Amino acid sequence: MNMERYSRQLLFSPIQAAGQKKLADSTALIVGVGALGTVISNHLVRAGVGKVRIVDRDYVELSNLQRQMLFDEADVNEALPKAIAAKRKLEKINSDVVIEAFIENVSNENVDRLTDDVDVVLDGTDNFSTRFLLNDICFKKNIPFSYGGVVSSRGMTALFIPNETPCLRCFTKEGSESGQTCDTVGVIAPAVDMISSMEVIEVLKYLTGNKQHLRHTLKTVDFWYNQHYDMKFSQADPQCPTCQKKEYPAIQKKAQNSETVLCGRNTVQIHRNQSWDLAKIDSQLAKIMKTKRTPFLVKAQMDNEKTFVIFPDGRVLVQGTEDITKARTLYDRYIGS
Template sequence: MTERYSRQVFYRHIGEEGQRKICNSHVAIIGLGAVGSVVANHLARAGVGRITLFDPDYVRTIDLQHNLLFSKEDVQKGRLKVVAAKQSLNMINSTIRIKGNESKLSIETLLHETDDVSILVVGNTNPEVISVCNEFCFLKNIPLVFGGIIDGKGRQMSIFPGETPCLNCVLQKYKWIDLKQNDFLTSDLIGSYQAMDVIKFLVEKNAVIRKQILTMDPLNNIHEEMLIHELQERCAVCASKQG
């Protein structure tokens, strides 16, 4: 292991073997908004060997308030988020492989670009995107780590096919609404929790990954965990993993 990752190697929960697993892993990140950019930043610095980024949008001035990876120059030059993010992440860590895809998200695109991915990170609250990601993870039997600002609060959860309800039925049950409100500090916290769950999974510490919904509202000092007990019997995606 290089000096670059020495602090992680010395960390007893990772060690040399854990760092080797991180460096040999492939993680996909859906959405490069405030939350997704935080996850990408942490995973690149941690040494995740391959990161595939998905986002069809261009960098806008509004992104500069809450996004760690973009600059005024990205806006002026009309760069796609995946292009700007790749450039920024390569400057952070040039030893890893980063690929960007600006295509409209679909099962076919995910299968083509991330067939060997270990875990999927979702930082997008669009229902259509969530549905595609949810279906893909249950199809490939891999974890999905979700995070976003919903109802003005940070929400984070990790979905394990066959162990937890899927993301679709969780969001349908609680009827959360994306109010397009975002303070970048909450996004930083949620993205950091997502990145930590990814690292836990990559170093095979699944037992300590939270199986509850985390809600954070730093302004009002709220930090809550909500248990999810039952699979949703009427959910076709969940039903495919039952029994």
């Protein structure tokens, strides 16, 4: 490890050489490398966290570039999966750090594997179903969970630590979310940067052994209208199924339906339990559609409104509709089982 790289960080008295060594020996999992995740991963890699594991199911689109700081127009033109594009950028930033990239949809079928041997999990997702799953697996496996979410100019963040703090479910119940997303009400990039940075600051405190300086609040901020609120951690909800009853409902759920509406994306995701041969599916669809194949996916444009994006792990995004029946009909008609 080249300590000159971290010279300014080493001068910061709460970190110094001992803290830097702890960072180098740490592994962080970032779920979602979009707006939040690109900022988070950039900070952690530059700070010298030894291993950074990134997981994302999506690919880079033009609308991402306004706020997803690791991506550029070349990534859009190549239709690169976000995990791969982020890995390539991060490896250029710091060759000391091991970057692991997974193009996967995090579910209760793979979340245990993805969280193996990590010291902290950071939230870069865009939906609460995944956040509740991460919350549950972290509290089951005794891993700190850094929660963060941003929409419009508003953001929330907290670091939840098993056996020390309440968990996400103590503050937010399933089904109580507003339903607003960046794709329905927009978002400004500085709000994303601020919340992501707050996530990372708390994680750096934790990983370097400065737990006495942790904030211990659920912080809510509206950066446009200058509203700030800290909800102090109190006693956990005695009926909480995760941190108190240890039932972990998100993990115990049966496998979700193979069709999922991606909120605010005008997209339905269809997931089968077999992998796709990208060359074969490209050859099949190229006869009737305009296709583009990369090492990571096949993009097939059916018309001006509908597009298929096929990933080798068995997922297909049907873009241009939120109607599951219509998406399934198109899938069955053109792709098959």
